[in-house]
Amino acid sequence: MCQADLDDGDGTFGGLATSASISWRGDSSIFVVNIEIDGGFKCLTRDAQNLNVIKGPARADDQTVFSVAEKPIAHLTKPCCIMPNGSLVAGFQAGNKREVCFWEKNGLRHGEFELPDQSLRVTAIEFNQDSTLMALLCLGDDGSQAILVLSRSNWMWQIKQRL
Secondary structure, eight states, X not given: OOOOOSSOSSSOOOSOOOEEEEEEOTTSSEXXXXXXXTTEEEEEEEETTTOOBOOEEOSTTOOEEOBSSXXXXXXXXXXXXXXXXXXXXXXXXXXXXXXXXXXXXXXXXXXXXXXXXXXXXXXXXXXXXXXXXXXXXXXXXXXXXXXXXXXXXXXXXXXXXXX
């Protein structure tokens, strides 16, 4: 049995993790753990064979970045999902703007978009097998529920259907 600390060794974990979500890449070689800690969430990508955090240069100054941010992000929320093809991880950020955000396994963020209906909060994210479709399970501020089905073209996500 292989074990690893939740802490990625960068010193940002000052408290206890209160909740987490896990998502596996389609080939099961890597997984992401989105951990609620210190008033925010921090999402780490790990190699499934030895449980090491995947690290890489993700900033212009070539400093090593372990996760989406070097400190927990206050408005990042629990749902996360790695694309089956492994190119990106998707999450939901509910700050001033409610948006779906994406990052590479080394933590580099790009491609986020605002939800067209800002009264919705994403509670779950799933992709189809070839990562061309994404489904968002959403809860409205008024208690309503919706599923948004989106497709990707030229790295832009467009809503194809709202259920």
